[in-house]
Structure formats: C-alpha cells, structure tokens
Amino acid sequence: MFEGLSEKFQNVFSGMRKKGKLDESDIKVANREIKLALLEADVNFKVVKSFTKSVSERAKGEEVLKSLTPGQQYIKVVNEEMVKMLGGEDQKLEISKDKLNIFMMIGLQGAGKTTTAAKIANLLRKEASLSPLLVAADVYRPAAIEQLKILGKELNIPVYFDDASQNPVEIAKKAKEIATEKGHDLVIIDTAGRLQIDETLMQELSDIDQSIQPTEKLLVVDGMTGQESVNVSKTFDDKLGITGVVLTKLDGDTRGGAALSVAYTTQKPIVFIGTGEKLSDIESFYPDRMASRILGMGDVLSLIDKAQNMVDEEEARRMEEKIRNASFDLNDFLDQLHQLQKMGSISSLLEMMPGVNKKALAGLDMAATEKQMKRTEAIIFSMTPEEREKPDIINGSRRKRIANGSGTSVADVNRLLKGFEQSRKMMKQMGNMGKRKRGRMKLPFM
Amino acid sequence: MASVFKKMRDRVSSTTKKFTEKINHLLYYKELDEDFFEELEENLILSDISVNTAEMIVEELQDGIKAKKIKTTESVIEELQNIMIQMVDIPEAPIHFPAISLIVGVNGVGKTTTIAKLAQKYKDEGKKVMLAAADTFRAAAVEQLETWASRIGVDIVTSRPGADPASVVFDAIHSAQAKNADVLICDTAGRLHNKVNLMNELNKLNRICEREKGEYNIHNVLVVDATTGQNALMQAKTFNDAVPLSGIIMTKLDGTAKGGVIIPILNELKIPIEYVGLGEKAEDLVTFNAKDFVEVLYQATEEINS
Numbered sequence: 001m002f003e004g005l006s007e008k009f010q011n012v013f014s015g016m017r018k019k020g021k022l023d024e025s026d027i028k029v030a031n032r033e034i035k036l037a038l039l040e041a042d043v044n045f046k047v048v049k050s051f052t053k054s055v056s057e058r059a060k061g062e063e064v065l066k067s068l069t070p071g072q073q074y075i076k077v078v079n080e081e082m083v084k085m086l087g088g089e090d091q092k093l094e095i096s097k098d099k100l101n102i103f104m105m106i107g108l109q110g111a112g113k114t115t116t117a118a119k120i121a122n123l124l125r126k127e128a129s130l131s132p133l134l135v136a137a138d139v140y141r142p143a144a145i146e147q148l149k150i151l152g153k154e155l156n157i158p159v160y161f162d163d164a165s166q167n168p169v170e171i172a173k174k175a176k177e178i179a180t181e182k183g184h185d186l187v188i189i190d191t192a193g194r195l196q197i198d199e200t201l202m203q204e205l206s207d208i209d210q211s212i213q214p215t216e217k218l219l220v221v222d223g224m225t226g227q228e229s230v231n232v233s234k235t236f237d238d239k240l241g242i243t244g245v246v247l248t249k250l251d252g253d254t255r256g257g258a259a260l261s262v263a264y265t266t267q268k269p270i271v272f273i274g275t276g277e278k279l280s281d282i283e284s285f286y287p288d289r290m291a292s293r294i295l296g297m298g299d300v301l302s303l304i305d306k307a308q309n310m311v312d313e314e315e316a317r318r319m320e321e322k323i324r325n326a327s328f329d330l331n332d333f334l335d336q337l338h339q340l341q342k343m344g345s346i347s348s349l350l351e352m353m354p355g356v357n358k359k360a361l362a363g364l365d366m367a368a369t370e371k372q373m374k375r376t377e378a379i380i381f382s383m384t385p386e387e388r389e390k391p392d393i394i395n396g397s398r399r400k401r402i403a404n405g406s407g408t409s410v411a412d413v414n415r416l417l418k419g420f421e422q423s424r425k426m427m428k429q430m431g432n433m434g435k436r437k438r439g440r441m442k443l444p445f446m
Numbered sequence: 447m448a449s450v451f452k453k454m455r456d457r458v459s460s461t462t463k464k465f466t467e468k469i470n471h472l473l474y475y476k477e478l479d480e481d482f483f484e485e486l487e488e489n490l491i492l493s494d495i496s497v498n499t500a501e502m503i504v505e506e507l508q509d510g511i512k513a514k515k516i517k518t519t520e521s522v523i524e525e526l527q528n529i530m531i532q533m534v535d536i537p538e539a540p541i542h543f544p545a546i547s548l549i550v551g552v553n554g555v556g557k558t559t560t561i562a563k564l565a566q567k568y569k570d571e572g573k574k575v576m577l578a579a580a581d582t583f584r585a586a587a588v589e590q591l592e593t594w595a596s597r598i599g600v601d602i603v604t605s606r607p608g609a610d611p612a613s614v615v616f617d618a619i620h621s622a623q624a625k626n627a628d629v630l631i632c633d634t635a636g637r638l639h640n641k642v643n644l645m646n647e648l649n650k651l652n653r654i655c656e657r658e659k660g661e662y663n664i665h666n667v668l669v670v671d672a673t674t675g676q677n678a679l680m681q682a683k684t685f686n687d688a689v690p691l692s693g694i695i696m697t698k699l700d701g702t703a704k705g706g707v708i709i710p711i712l713n714e715l716k717i718p719i720e721y722v723g724l725g726e727k728a729e730d731l732v733t734f735n736a737k738d739f740v741e742v743l744y745q746a747t748e749e750i751n752s
Contacts, residue, residue, distance in 0.1 A: 249552070251640075
C-alpha cells in the first residue's frame with residue numbers, strides 16, 4: 001500500500017518535471033498526493049493540513065513558478081518545509097560536565113523506555129565521558145526493576161533500585177543523593193509506562209519532576225504510533241513540559257509519521273532514535289533523513305552525501321574526458337566497479353533511491369549481483385595491463401588463459417567482453433551528446 | 447461485555463464525539479456533495495482507518511445512497527455503520543481445548559500482560575492453564591511472566607535467558623501433555639515483522655507446535671497495540687505468514703486511541719478479533735463485538751436522534 005502511494009506521489013512529481021512551469025492546479029493535485037502520502041505515513045491529520053497549507057503558500061509564490069525546473073523546486077519546498085517542521089538543524093541534548101545531569105524517561109506502556117534508558121546511559125558514557133547511574137522507578141510492571149538491573153549489569157553501569165519501596169518519588173530522590181555522593185554526573189530515571197489520561201499516574205510524574213528537577217524530561221514515543229501521537233505528546237507536554245523526544249523502533253518498516261506529529265505538536269527536539277534491539281542501536285536524529293523517510297522518497301540526501309564523499313572529483317573529471325574521446329578501457333571499468341563497491345552494497349544503495357519499489361527489490365537476488373561483480377573483478381585482474389588497455393587484442397587463447405586464471409569459464413570472459421563493448425558504444429554516444437549539450441557527465445545512477 | 451466496552455470508551459470518547467458532531471453538522475448544514483464525502487473520508491482517516499479503507503467506505507456509502515435512494519440523515523449514518531460493521535464482522539473462531547497458543551507480536555504491544563489476562567480468564571473458567579516463557583531474549587521477560595504465574599497460580603515452564611525458545615516450547619508442550627493441561631500459552635519475544643531471521647524463528651516455533659501437538663489444537667494469537675498506525679496492517683500480514691493466526695487481540699484501547707486500523711486488518715485478513723484490552727486488570731480483557739466497536743467508535747445514531 002505504501003509503495004502504491006509513494007509511486008503515485010512520484011508520478012505527480014515526474015509529471016511536473018516534464019512540464020516547463022507549474023500552475024496552481026498542479027500544486028493542488030500535488031498537495032492532495034502529499035496529503036495522502038503523509039496520512040499513510042501516520043502523520044496526524046491536523047498536522048498534515050497545516051503542512052500542506054504552508055507548502056501551498058510557498059509553492060504558489062514566484063519561487064517555484066519562476067524557477068527553471070519547477071518539479072525539482074517543488075520537491076525542495078516540500079522537503080524543506082518538512083525538515084523545518086521536524087526541527088531544522090540537527091538536534092542535540094544539552095549536557096553539562098559541571099553539574100548533575102538528570103534525565104527522566106516518560107511515555108506510554110511499551111514505548112521502549114527501559115531499553116532506551118540503558119541505551120542513552122551507554123551512549124553518553126562513551127561519547128560524553130559521563131558517569132551514569134540508572135534508576136529503576138517503575139514499581140508497577142512486574143520485573144521492570146529486574147529488567148533494568150540486567151541491562152545495567154550487561155553494560156557495567158550501576159543501577160539504583162529499592163525492591164521494598166512502592167514510591168517512585170522517594171526512589172528518585174534517594175537516587176539523586178546517591179549519585180551526588182558517589183560522583184555520578186548523569187542520572188537516568190526509568191519511570192513506569194502510563195496512559196496520558198491517567199490522572200493519578202500523571203500526578204506522580206509531576207511529583208517526581210518537582211522533587212528532583214530533572215534537566216531533561218524525555219518523552220519516549222513508539223515510531224509506529226498512528227494518529228494518536230498528537231494526543232499523547234500534547235498531554236505529556238502540557239502536564240510536564242517535556243524537553244525532548246526519543247523515537248523508538250525505527251528499525252521496523254514504519255514510515256514514522258509520528259515524528260512529524262510529535263515535533264509539530266510539542267515543538268520540542270527529537271534527540272535520539274532507537275534503531276534496534278542491541279544496546280548500541282541508538283542514533284542521533286537527522287530531520288532531513290526523517291523527512292525523506294516520511295515522504296517515501298527514499299533517503300535521497302544520504303545517498304547524495306555518500307556518493308559525494310566517495311567519488312573523487314578529479315577521478316570523475318578524468319573519466320568524463322575518457323568517455324568523451326572513447327578511450328574508456330577495462331582499467332576504467334574496474335575503477336568504476338571499485339567506486340561502486342566503496343559506496344556499500346548495491347541493495348543498500350538501491351533502497352536509498354527514490355522510486356525504487358522495495359517489493360520488486362526483494363525479488364532480485366542482490367547477493368548474486370554482488371557475486372557477479374566480484375567475478376568481473378577477478379576476470380579483469382587476470383588480464384595483462386596491455387589487454388586491459390586494448391581489449392581488442394584478446395583472442396581465443398588469451399581468453400582461455402584469463403578464464404583459467406580467474407577460475408571462470410571462457411563463456412564468462414566472453415560475456416564480460418561483450419558487455420564491455422556494448423557499454424563503450426553507449427558511452428561514446430553519450431559522450432557525443434555531452435559535447436553538444438555541454439552538461440557534465442555523471443555516474444549513471446546519479 | 448459490551449457495556450464494559452461502551453462504558454470504557456465513553457470515558458475517553460471526547461475525540462469520538464467531535465467526529466460525531468462533525469458528521470451531524472455535515473449532514474444538517476451541507477448538501478451531500480463532494481465536500482461532505484471528502485470531509486467524511488478525512489474524519490475516518492483520523493481514527494487510523496487508513497486512506498484506502500476510508501476511500502472504500504465512502505465509495506460504498508455513495509453507491510448505497512444512490513441505490514437505496516437514501517434521503518434522511520439517520521439512514522445515511524445507518525448505511526455508514528452497516529458498511530463498517532460488514533467489514534469487521536468476521537465469524538468467530540473460538541479456542542478449542544486442549545490448545546497450544548503462541549502469543550506473537552512486535553515489541554511493546556503488551557504480549558506478557560495479555561497472557562496473564564488470558565491465563566486468569568481460562569483459570570476462572572475452570573481450565574488447567576500452563577505458561578511457557580519462550581521470550582528468552584528480552585531482559586527479565588522470564589521473570590515478568592513468572593511473577594504473573596505465581597500471582598494467578600498457574601504452572602510455568604521456563605529456561606535460562608538466551609536459551610533456544612524452540613527448546614522451551616518443546617519442553618512446555620511435553621510438560622502440558624504429561625500434566626493434562628487444557629491450555630498452554632507460550633510467550634514469545636517481541637519482534638519487528640521486517641526482521642526475517644526472527645520471523646523464521648517464529649515459524650520454527652509453530653512447526654514444533656504442529657509436530658508435537660498430539661491431540662492439542664493450535665490457536666495462535668497476534669497482539670496489536672491500538673495506538674499503532676498503518677504499520678499494524680503489515681504486522682498482521684507478515685505475522686500471519688509466519689504463524690497461521692486464529693485470532694487477534696487489540697490492547698490499550700483504554701487510552702484515547704480509537705484502533706481504527708482494526709478495520710483494514712479484519713477486512714483484508716478475515717482473522718477474528720478475539721478480545722480487546724481495556725486496562726491493566728485481568729477482567730479488562732473483553733470480547734470483541736463488531737457492532738459495538740463500530741457503534742462506540744462513531745456513536746452516531748444516538749447523537750443524531752438527540
């Protein structure tokens with residue numbers, strides 16, 4: 001279902017790309033698709049309305065209409081507005097080395113508070129050199145204290161608990177004292193999960209808040225949450241004044257629209273995301289990446305980042321030259337292969353590309369494709385430098401030798417040479433095109 | 447049972463009422479034009495019912511209105527409810543004792559708590575209940591189930607953390623058979639449905655149940671969190687592929703979440719909802735009734751008459 005919508009969404013944009021200019025009816029159609037895509041991604045309906053409104057307003061301005069490529073400009077507006085709503089610049093926690101940092105983890109049942117508490121303690125011990133103390137203040141759920149104790153033991157982080165106490169406020173107070181005594185500079189309090197409409201339990205959180213004055217009150221939200229994310233985050237924020245949000249379970253296939261709903265509703269930063277069951281599976285939140293995920297456009301920005309870091313500019317220029325005068329040889333072919341390999345597995349690259357249908361991808365045997373690349377590499381490695389520069393000289397006996405050397409068959413070598421010859425022809429044509437249009441050659445997938 | 451559900455929902459139905467009021471407003475002051483249907487669709491979506499399903503419902507409603515020449519607001523509401531009831535009204539597939547039940551679902555939906563409630567319920571019905579702590583992954587999951595077992599007073603088969611869940615289930619089945627238990631409820635580790643290895647593990651657990659069951663019936667249940675959005679549909683599909691499901695339990699309906707995602711799940715998979723969870727106590731597990739669910743979700747009829 002997601003795929004269908006994301007395709008539809010992209011169709012609207014590709015339609016725009018073909019046209020020279022955008023008119024208002026285009027914007028209306030596009031906005032309807034955005035609205036649907038966002039709703040399918042579980043962004044709250046009210047947030048969707050507000051979002052599409054601001055996009056329309058911006059898009060109707062000259063910015064889009066007068067730009068040369070309206071479609072691209074439009075995507076940019078959508079993306080920028082979403083990044084803005086998600087909190088703009090990359091967001092971080094405020095941590096002080098001089099005073100006691102006290103974090104309080106709050107949220108609904110099953111959001112992942114206990115695991116997240118342990119993950120944050122572990123992360124900040126490593127990255128901020130803090131000395132954490134975990135505090136088990138969930139006195140309601142059976143074995144919740146035990147759970148935190150086990151996680152603490154696994155990470156070698158001390159856990160304060162009091163099996164005898166039924167009073168989370170007292171536990172929190174005592175923990176703060178002990179942290180000061182023992183020289184900890186980070187206290188993370190794991191509280192019981194509760195419904196935001198449970199007055200008694202919400203009051204209990206306020207009491208903890210009053211008595212120990214946490215420096216951060218982090219709302220833990222399940223990344224798969226639907227329309228409800230607004231009600232939940234609004235009430236927790238109204239009653240406690242949260243300082244940040246942690247979004248969990250994003251290693252699932254949810255589109256994660258809750259991120260937008262919560263950020264918009266509370267105007268508080270999303271500080272971390274949970275991305276797996278291991279205690280190291282916690283990451284910083286990047287609004288730009290989340291925007292791409294919610295929009296279902298693939299992690300375009302990450303892809304571009306990745307490609308930019310890996311592809312040497314000089315190298316690219318040299319390649320362009322070669323393609324122009326058709327002196328592209330097997331050495332260059334090998335170089336390109338290596339560039340591709342440096343960027344990671346093909347499947348992970350493809351997953352980041354917008355418009356790639358993940359279901360179709362599942363049908364392809366990516367491992368086999370990557371194996372094929374290895375084989376190609378082996379064949380080229382078995383050629384002499386001369387053969388690599390002038391593939392035309394590779395005759396029957398050379399083919400046999402190359403096949404033996406690379407542990408492949410003559411048929412495999414033939415296939416590679418034929419494929420290479422075809423792509424050289426294609427590149428020659430592209431090179432000619434390039435001369436006329438004076439555009440810079442790019443890697444085929446960019 | 448229905449009244450418990452209705453009472454509970456009344457407590458938290460402020461958002462629901464808004465929807466009802468909106469429909470009434472729409473019906474009284476507007477023509478049944480495109481705007482009306484669009485707004486109706488949007489309101490349906492707000493309950494997590496999904497865009498596709500909302501479109502489907504609205505289309506059917508439009509057809510129904512035309513075909514039946516519906517004029518009054520009451521009959522529009524009735525038609526709307528009937529369409530939705532039809533979507534969620536799946537024939538019951540009650541548990542047949544003796545039974546083995548794998549309880550599955552993603553992380554944090556409330557599997558362990560639900561198992562405790564089920565155990566209490568079956569025990570109250572006079573059944574001999576046994577639990578199996580096959581979540582050997584999450585820290586203290588075994589201890590959590592043990593605590594419940596001793597509170598309720600039922601037998602439990604456990605193993606050390608990190609053990610192969612398959613061996614726990616295997617042992618538990620043989621223990622249940624030896625002790626003549628009426629029902630064996632197996633807790634499994636929460637897992638995201640896109641983790642292929644973990645889903646394969648679940649499939650293996652089911653194969654062991656099938657192989658070792660003897661005269662027992664398999665009755666696997668998926669637990670879904672009512673606050674979950676559209677992802678719940680993918681969850682239900684994928685889990686059903688890994689372990690054939692006999693029923694679904696939706697938890698956390700005591701909050702303000704409306705659990706509208708149930709409708710596309712039921713409509714597509716035709717797996718009945720057995721119970722809904724309305725709180726932390728054992729008696730808060732109530733039987734699902736399609737008519738009540740739809741009616742409570744959109745208590746439209748009463749409102750429109752008043």
